[in-house]
Amino acid sequence: MSLLSLRNVSAFYGQSQALSCVDLDVEEGALVALMGRNGMGKSTTIKVILQMLPAAGGEIAFDGKDLRALPSHKAARLGIGLVPEGRRCFRSLSVEENLLAAARKGHWDIARVGEIFPRLLERRKQSAGSLSGGEQQMLAIGRALMTNPRLMVLDEATEGLAPLVRQDIWNAISTLKRESGLSFLIVDKTLKEISAVADKIVVMARGETVWNGVPNALTPEITDRYLGV
Numbered sequence: 127m128s129l130l131s132l133r134n135v136s137a138f139y140g141q142s143q144a145l146s147c148v149d150l151d152v153e154e155g156a157l158v159a160l161m162g163r164n165g166m167g168k169s170t171t172i173k174v175i176l177q178m179l180p181a182a183g184g185e186i187a188f189d190g191k192d193l194r195a196l197p198s199h200k201a202a203r204l205g206i207g208l209v210p211e212g213r214r215c216f217r218s219l220s221v222e223e224n225l226l227a228a229a230r231k232g233h234w235d236i237a238r239v240g241e242i243f244p245r246l247l248e249r250r251k252q253s254a255g256s257l258s259g260g261e262q263q264m265l266a267i268g269r270a271l272m273t274n275p276r277l278m279v280l281d282e283a284t285e286g287l288a289p290l291v292r293q294d295i296w297n298a299i300s301t302l303k304r305e306s307g308l309s310f311l312i313v314d315k316t317l318k319e320i321s322a323v324a325d326k327i328v329v330m331a332r333g334e335t336v337w338n339g340v341p342n343a344l345t346p347e348i349t350d351r352y353l354g355v
């Protein structure tokens with residue numbers, strides 16, 4: 127059974143339709159990449175999953191529960207950890223305070239987050255605003271882990287980071303997937319990097335999911351047409 131499943135999901139910003147038919151499954155323990163050119167609806171799909179924007183139609187199920195039927199505060203507690211675009215840490219709070227502010231009971235605590243990101247432990251008393259971009263991204267992932275989710279949703283987690291730092295982030299995500307059994311839905315534009323870690327790629331164009339399959343099944347026709355690479 128899929129942990130997360132979207133069927134024929136649509137959504138609007140006011141009168142303007144942003145999603146028309148989104149079909150998507152994230153299986154338990156899988157890493158699914160959501161890809162597509164700018165403005166095709168990836169971030170909107172994430173907003174709809176997290177109920178930051180209501181779906182106009184279709185079905186969204188998480189762990190077999192109908193998310194659209196639940197009030198958003200209940201849906202948030204079901205176990206979806208968001209790493210938002212732009213990191214959005216509390217800059218004046220320390221690394222430790224940022225992590226504790228997100229904490230919910232469960233496996234993940236500061237020590238375990240520190241095993242994945244030792245640099246966060248070294249800088250635990252430093253303010254989040256004084257961290258490098260890569261460290262802030264690690265903190266954003268750490269904060270999502272502290273909510274003890276079953277599904278991690280990352281929106282452009284490596285955007286704007288230097289290649290070596292991006293590789294650190296991908297390595298941490300691979301370790302998490304291998305060792306924790308967490309599921310991932312990741313929006314990213316770097317096909318080569320995401321192909322190395324993804325179990326499945328879902329491609330969006332103009333508010334619809336238009337292709338999905340294992341990374342090896344992506345043909346030059348699909349990448350030319352929908353990903354512009």
Ligand SMILES: Nc1ncnc2c1ncn2[C@@H]1O[C@H](COP(=O)(O)OP(=O)(O)OP(=O)(O)O)[C@@H](O)[C@H]1O
Binds near residue numbers: 139142162164167
């Ligand atoms: N707050 C908003 N109000 C109105 N329209 C919006 C809003 N946010 C996004 N849109 C529109 O919805 C469509 C989908 O945008 P979305 O941000 O989901 O795309 P995306 O695939 O995540 O793009 P990018 O890769 O550039 O982040 C676009 O046409 C965009 O202009």
